[in-house]
Amino acid sequence: MKPAPFRYHAPKTVEEAVATLAQVAPEDGRVLAGGQSLVPIMAFRLARPAHLVDINNIEALTRLAVEGGKLSIGACVRHAAFHRPVIEGPLGNLLSAVVRHIAHYPIRTRGTFCGSVAHADPASEWCLVVATLDGEMVARSARGTRVIAAKDFFQGIMTTALSEDELLTEVRLPFLPADARFGFYEFNRRAGDFAIAMALVAFRVQNGMIAEPRVGVGGAEPRPRRLVEAEAALAGRAPTSEAFGAAAEAAAAAIDPMEDATTSAEYRRDLVRTVTRRALERA
């Protein structure tokens, strides 16, 4: 099938883009970034936007920079930018470890980091990264700019705090301390598929004990989130298999798993236990 008719806009600046969005958003005007989620759903006519605002000609949005202890990722930075570490240290390594689980190579050369975050698929790897590391989203509209914390941004399946006239101009990720360890583990049935469950963890080891633990789970609930119950099971304990097992149990107990035609809630809960433990072992 072919998409329903739409009007195409190609702004050259962020100001022009938000001015266009202010006009067309009420008529289901949408931002077009990498098109790797939007174009397929338009082809199936699951979405019929009357206007597309293509941001790919906006040079300022290709920015990938370090600013005030944070990595700032502009709206046109593609997944493929992270195939190699973009910065030295654990954060750069974490992003390049995670990126290869996103779809397939051609999709990673077009799809954008911010597009994934704006799309907010529960099984998006970047959404899990943002939630686990407490990233910030910078939203711009003709009304001004606001910064939204991850815990307030993800609201449910493909639902975020962004208003229809807001452009996500960048995502900011805080650096991890130089001695931070991280681990990521994803389960899906075929390589390149969306995760059925995945976990991202990070912690430091100080005087032989786990400090500053972060445990995030994605794919299992309508939105990715940090699980404080699992983090509490790790903090101040030695990084042993007993501690990892206790955190994995706490994660499995804390979630309220989604169910679908092929995956029961019970199975997803079991997977959460496994992916959390394996992510901790990798760290």
Ligand SMILES: Cc1cc2nc3c(=O)[nH]c(=O)nc-3n(C[C@H](O)[C@H](O)[C@H](O)COP(=O)(O)OP(=O)(O)OC[C@H]3O[C@@H](n4cnc5c(N)ncnc54)[C@H](O)[C@@H]3O)c2cc1C
């Ligand atoms: C076969 C296949 C497999 C895939 N597997 C995975 C996977 O395993 N993991 C995964 O995470 N993704 C996967 N994807 C999705 C892919 O990562 C997309 O690139 C991503 O979800 C969306 O990014 P995009 O830049 O292509 O956004 P688009 O498709 O252009 O847009 C998606 C949505 O976000 C909105 N949007 C985009 N950018 C902005 C912005 N800056 N501000 C406001 N709104 C915006 C659009 O209006 C639209 O509603 C897969 C896609 C395909 C086709």
